[in-house]
Amino acid sequence: MASVVFDRVSKQYDDVFAVKDLSLAIADREFLVLVGPSGCGKTTSLRMLAGLESATQGEIRIGDRYVNDLPAKDRDIAMVFQSYALYPHMSVYENMAFGLQLRGMPKSEIQQRVQAAATQLGIEALLHRKPKALSGGQRQRVAVGRAIVRNPAVFLMDEPLSNLDAKLRVQARTELSKLHRDLNATFVYVTHDQVEAMTMGTRIAVLNDGMLQQVDTPQNLYNHPKNVFVASFIGSPSMNFFEGTLRRDGETLSASTSSFELPISIRRSRPFQGHVNSAVIIGIRPENIYDPKCIPPGIRTIPIEATVTVTEQMGSEIVAYLVTPDGVDFVARVDRRSAIQVGQTIRLAMDSEQFHFFDRQTEYVLA
Ligand code: ATP
DSSP states (O other), rough: OOEEEEEEEEEEEETEEEEEEEEEEEEOOOOEEESSTTTTSSSHHHHHHHTOOOEEEEEEETTTOOOSOGGGSSSEEEETTTOOOHHHHHHHHHHHHHHHHHOOOOHHHHHHHHHHHHHHTTTTGGTSSSSSGGGGGHHHHHHHHHHHHTOOOOEEETTTTTSSSHHHHHHHHHHHHHHHHHTEEEEEEESSSSHHHHHHHHHEEEEEEEEEEEEEEEHHHHHSBHHHHHHSSSSSSSEEEEEEEEEEEEEEEEEEEEEEEEOOGGGGGGGGGGGGTOEEEEEGGGGEOOGGGOOTEEEEEEEEEEEEEEEEEEEEEEEEEOOOSSSOEEEEEETTOOHHHHHHHHEEEEEOOOOOEEEEETTTTTO
16 A cells, blocks of 8 residues: 655646645545635646646556656556546446456466455456446446556545445445555545545645645544635535624724624634734634524524525525625525525524634635
């Protein structure tokens, strides 16, 4: 098994930088997810690691080997593609065995490896079938099986679940996480879906516009986003943002917006001292906004007045879309017992300890 390093790696196509100056160290046996919106450079990063694209600049290392000049077949990686790329004229067995045959592996060992992978993935009964006679979920497993039999140092996966329906995707997510534990291998996984990233990654690298925004554990990304992009990308529904200004009133600080006034406790105020009178963006997640009749004990809140425009009954909660009197839209995930109604103007309660503050110019967190 092996670690992976991108050291100041860039990829340029004519005048487009698909990836800009990417530095990322992935530990041995880590499940690292590359996540970001369409076109952010995830697939290009993965393809450079796989040896399917060359880097314009920078170094890529797998284990202690510099691999920039190494052909894909010699990199000791196996890739699972979004399309699965199964050979339609071959059976499942042949699809899984093909790469090993090309390497000249003895037949008995191939048989043993394919059988073991098929058992691990629960597809033994499908080995004689052709891909067209498989469901989407079964094809996905065959594609993973084809990677497993190679016993690679690093598994590379490019949106392998995106062709599955929502329910199957959830099941496949847990299966892949379990597989990662069982194989004890390094996984580099590309997705645009932040839920997939949050549920599977031991760490997540968030990309935007070819640039790495932040790399951290799911929990740290959620609790401590470094900038507005990460704050809005991680979490669903997204964090709400309000434009405001930091003010000093004697010893205390407050954040002032057209929708609410937020006193900042002395304990929390240290990072903000240098930003008094600065323009800021104030973020709060939908789950930190409450119907005032359903506030959990021990939470200190500040009010915000708004009119409810849409409600979505989720069963376990209600997602309410609201607009403030001065036209700022925001979202709250309120208690399922809330009697919140479309058209109603109410005062919601925001948890005063759960705000995030960003510089309006740089969009970086105030720290
Ligand atoms: P998606 O989720 O849509 O697959 P992505 O994050 O994987 O997106 P990439 O496929 O890595 O993004 O593409 C990054 C950028 O590089 C995009 O702007 C894309 O148009 C550009 N790009 C990718 N491949 C090429 C190419 N062969 N020639 C020119 N531009 C390319």
